[in-house]
Amino acid sequence: xxxxxxxxxxxxxxxxxxxxxxxxxxxxxxxxxxxxxxxxxxxxxxxxxxxxxxxxxxxxxxxxxxxxxxxxxxxxxxxxxxxxxxxxxxxxxxxxxxxxxxxxxxxxxxxxxxxxxxxxxxxxxxxxxxxxxxxxxxxxxxxxxxxxxxxxxx
Amino acid sequence: xxxxxxxxxxxxxxxxxxxxxxxxxxxxxxxxxxxxxxxxxxxxxxxxxxxxxxxxxxxxxxxxxxxxxxxxxxxxxxxxxxxxxxxxxxxxxxxxxxxxxxxxxxxxxxxxxxxxxxxxxxxxxxxxxxxxxxxxxxxxxxxxxxxxxxxxxxxxxxxxxxxxxxxxxxxxxxxxxxxxxxxxxxxxxxxxxxxxxxxxxxxxxxxxxxxxxxxxxxxxxxxxxxxxxxxxxxxxxxxxxxxxxxxxxxxxxxxxxxxxxxxxxx
Numbered sequence: 001x002x003x004x005x006x007x008x009x010x011x012x013x014x015x016x017x018x019x020x021x022x023x024x025x026x027x028x029x030x031x032x033x034x035x036x037x038x039x040x041x042x043x044x045x046x047x048x049x050x051x052x053x054x055x056x057x058x059x060x061x062x063x064x065x066x067x068x069x070x071x072x073x074x075x076x077x078x079x080x081x082x083x084x085x086x087x088x089x090x091x092x093x094x095x096x097x098x099x100x101x102x103x104x105x106x107x108x109x110x111x112x113x114x115x116x117x118x119x120x121x122x123x124x125x126x127x128x129x130x131x132x133x134x135x136x137x138x139x140x141x142x143x144x145x146x147x148x149x150x151x152x153x154x
Numbered sequence: 155x156x157x158x159x160x161x162x163x164x165x166x167x168x169x170x171x172x173x174x175x176x177x178x179x180x181x182x183x184x185x186x187x188x189x190x191x192x193x194x195x196x197x198x199x200x201x202x203x204x205x206x207x208x209x210x211x212x213x214x215x216x217x218x219x220x221x222x223x224x225x226x227x228x229x230x231x232x233x234x235x236x237x238x239x240x241x242x243x244x245x246x247x248x249x250x251x252x253x254x255x256x257x258x259x260x261x262x263x264x265x266x267x268x269x270x271x272x273x274x275x276x277x278x279x280x281x282x283x284x285x286x287x288x289x290x291x292x293x294x295x296x297x298x299x300x301x302x303x304x305x306x307x308x309x310x311x312x313x314x315x316x317x318x319x320x321x322x323x324x325x326x327x328x329x330x331x332x333x334x335x336x337x338x339x340x341x342x343x344x345x346x347x348x349x350x351x352x353x354x355x356x357x358x359x360x361x362x363x364x365x366x367x368x369x370x371x372x373x374x375x376x377x378x379x380x381x382x383x384x385x386x387x388x389x390x391x392x393x394x395x396x397x398x399x400x401x402x403x404x405x406x407x408x409x410x411x412x413x414x415x416x417x418x419x420x
Contacts, residue, residue: 011207014215018316021323025358029251029326031349107242 039089042070044130045101050081051112051137053103058113059085066091069114085114096121102135112137183378190303190377202305210271210306211313215320217270218263222321225258226250226328234337243333244343248351250329251322255352255361256417259322261409264368267314268401272376275306276397279380280390288381303377310373311366318365360416367408372401 026032050072059067067087075082085101098119105112125131233249279302282288288298326348333339352358376397383393 007208008204010212011204014207014212014313015316018319021316021319022358022362024323025255025319026354028345029255029322029348030352030354030358032354 040067040086041089041092041127043085043087043095043125044128045083045085045114045134046075046078046130047081047083047101047103047134047136049136049139050083051103051105051139053083053112053114053137057111059087059116060113061091061116061118066116083114093124093126095125097123097125097129098133099125099131100133100135101131103137105138179382182382183374186299186303186378186381187307187374190299190307199300199305202301203308206305206309207313210275210309211316214267214270214313214317218266218317218321219324221262221266222254222259222324223328225262225321226254226325227332229253229258229325230329230332230337234333234339243337243339245347246333246339247326247329247344247346247348250333251326251348251352252357254322254325254329255357257409257413259318259325260361260364260368261405263318263321263365264314264372264405265402267310267317267369268372268376268398268405271310272372272397272401273394275310275373275376276380276383276394277390279303279306279377280383280385280393283381283383284385284387284390286385303381306377307373310376311369314369314372315362315365318361322361356416360412363416364409364412367412368405371404371408375401375404 053069053072055069055071057069058065059069067085070084070086072081072083074080095116096119098121100117100119102115102117103112104115119133229250230246233246234243237243237245237249279288282298282302288302291298291301330344334341334344379393379397379400383389
């Protein structure tokens with residue numbers, strides 16, 4: 001009977017350890033937070049070329065992460081890429097209409113993300129609006145092509 | 155000419171018989187799984203399950219945690235020497251965590267589990283069969299499937315995912331020890347890169363699904379091999395070997411299939 005009790009205790013400890021391990025993985029490794037997800041609002045932006053931008057990529061402003069890419073799809077009307085951005089709600093009504101969204105690359109070979117830079121228009125972007133001024137991703141082949149044609153014309 | 159013909163027929167007959175045997179064995183294994191897994195456990199059943207949890211889970215903890223520590227440490231060491239060439243050593247945490255959570259923890263824990271617990275289950279049940287304990291149970295009206303097999307099956311199914319979680323946690327900690335404490339990767343970037351790139355559902359969740367599938371398959375193979383063996387000493391040794399070989403192959407093969415479905419966009 002005594003042995004059976006310690007065995008039960010051991011099994012209980014084992015299962016608690018499993019649950020605690022899962023909690024550790026959730027909070028510390030995958031960075032889940034127990035607080036409610038931050039409020040967000042959505043903007044759209046059309047890019048001529050998104051390069052290798054992926055959904056869930058970062059959206060930054062002055063280097064500070066302010067949101068992420070919600071979805072990317074082909075706009076069949078203009079045949080460019082429509083990117084939906086999900087931004088912190090504290091920016092709602094704070095971004096001017098001429099805000100520029102550009103696709104940037106972290107480091108030389110790093111992942112691509114969207115950088116926003118503020119404009120000066122007195123009118124502000126609201127939920128669901130579209131950012132007009134966009135800069136496409138740098139595509140290495142196009143750069144080289146330009147460089148080569150410049151060389152040739154010289 | 156005549157003998158050559160009959161030789162050919164014999165070969166085809168053998169092939170057919172082997173196919174039928176395989177199908178029968180699969181069918182037996184399926185019915186076996188169904189019969190032992192279905193049914194509400196009694197109070198006594200809980201106690202038996204607890205006992206098996208101790209044997210299958212708690213006693214496997216040491217080997218799984220020690221292996222996890224070493225695998226995490228070696229991942230960090232290998233990853234560092236490669237990443238530092240690209241100046242990307244701050245991605246070390248992400249690399250260690252993703253490779254552990256998605257692949258290494260479920261697979262290696264399942265392989266260790268097959269060697270440590272699966273073979274023991276087969277040998278135990280096999281010896282019970284060889285000494286006719288299972289038949290005696292049936293004689294006195296106790297169903298050996300529910301008394302002997304079901305607690306072991308459920309214990310294996312519950313404990314392997316827990317062991318996998320332990321493996322990941324210890325491995326990530328081992329990666330931290332080598333990467334941050336020894337090689338000098340900045341601690342903040344180790345954790346923040348990990349948190350930015352590990353998703354709870356698609357990485358940890360899928361790893362857990364993998365682990366649950368492996369748990370079912372490995373325990374199923376172990377108890378079935380024990381239950382279905384030829385009751386001689388040679389039969390027990392063969393069944394034990396088969397348990398380890400079959401479950402290792404099944405784990406590695408299923409891992410590819412599951413990875414293709416989960417991360418390969420199949």
